[in-house]
Amino acid sequence: MNKPKALNGYKYPSAKEEMPLGPGSYAGVLIDVNSGWRTFRPAIDLDMCKKCLICWLLCPDGAIDKSGDRLEIDYDYCKGCGICAYECPVKAITMVKEGERQ
């Protein structure tokens, strides 16, 4: 995945001065994995995927990455809403229960 993974190497503020002033800052501060409540995760069947990018366009969390040769889902931010699976015109995305293997 070519998408910037802000979590890699991120250091939380270690002094008061490193805190943003109020809840406003440039991207990449106080970031965290934000997907803990997912019950189902989307899985893309890459043989079926036509790369029409409808899922990429509609994902409310921008959790689908199109920078590589094939689409990838950033599971650190995917909330499992299922919009991508619902909208995929070729039904290449299925929702798989967390903890179960595809």
Next chain:
Amino acid sequence: MNAPDRKRAFISGGEAVAIAARLCRPDVVAAYPITPQTVIVEKISDYVAAGEMRAQFLLVESEHSALAAVMGASMSGVRTFTATSSQGLLYMCEMLHYVSGSRFPVVMANANRTVAAPWNIFGDHRDSISQRDSGWIQLYVENCQEALDTLIQAYRIAEDSRVLTPVMVNLDGYVLTHTYENVEIPAQEIVDGYLGPFKPVNAFSFEKPKSLCFTAPPEWQTEFRYQQQEAMGAAQRIIAEADREYGRLTGRCYGGLVDEYNVRDADCVLVAMGSVAGTARIVAERLRDRGHKVGLVKVRSFRPFPKEYFRELGKKMKAVGVIDRDISFGYEGALYSEIRSALYTPGVSVRTINFIAGISGRDIKQEYIESMYEQLRRIAEGENVPEIQYPGLRWQTW
């Protein structure tokens, strides 16, 4: 350089606030009319229509939207103003916390009016006092001149990089908003020099995009709240500084967080907030002429609260009386609670009385205040009187 002309005008408190806002050159004003704030908004709308004020005047559908709109404008990096009162302030409640928590230096005038029910449009402090913990700096003024001067000071305080906290300037509904007074208006260049241009902090930018009003999880909320508390601590110094500097430029200053009258050698003091301080000063002066060692403390800043000041005051006084134009049902007047809390320290055993008065616009008569000083004299001499009193209340038994 010649001193700028001193301009005077016979105007209402509402107009004084509108003129002050105009002098501060806000870029965006959004407000919803509510009695007795209406004059402020009407005047500003006139100035904008006549081209005397270069602000975007936004007509909005509610007070919640008014404060949301000025917060959005502040986010875009410009100076803002709004005004409200009573039910309108309560309707803003959610946005009050949003603006302060996001550290936008919005300035607001609140025309103090009671809160329904029973329905009533006249003045007391129950509207703003109920928003004590909204994270706004709360300043209270005694007269129309102080309303104008304090509103200008409010921008300097709110926008100070050590503070960056919104300021609510409270003026008593009707008693100040609708009463005419001879008010001195500072020259535009004085206000321009005093405030300087607006320096946005957490602002939108196309070049360097920011995420604003983001979520902070439980692990990080406390640090943001501590920042707000520290900013309020800094505001104590900045309010005093801003007042001194304003005094240097205009010849008018008000003592910073509190304004004292004959306190130094007094045995008994009354503490008041807002316009009643004017009446109390007249009574205190008269009692002085009769040889009574009485003084008056006017609280200008309710948040941040001048705790250290009252702690020191308590060491010197025999009795302290507090006039509250509000009541926290089930306890006592809110200002009284703050002062009692500040006085609770080793070595201070001053006696205190709370006077709940001026509720919903009822007059606080000079004779009430004389009686308050009399009660203070009695407790100073060791007598017992009820701790919470309601001057003017019908059918009271003491």
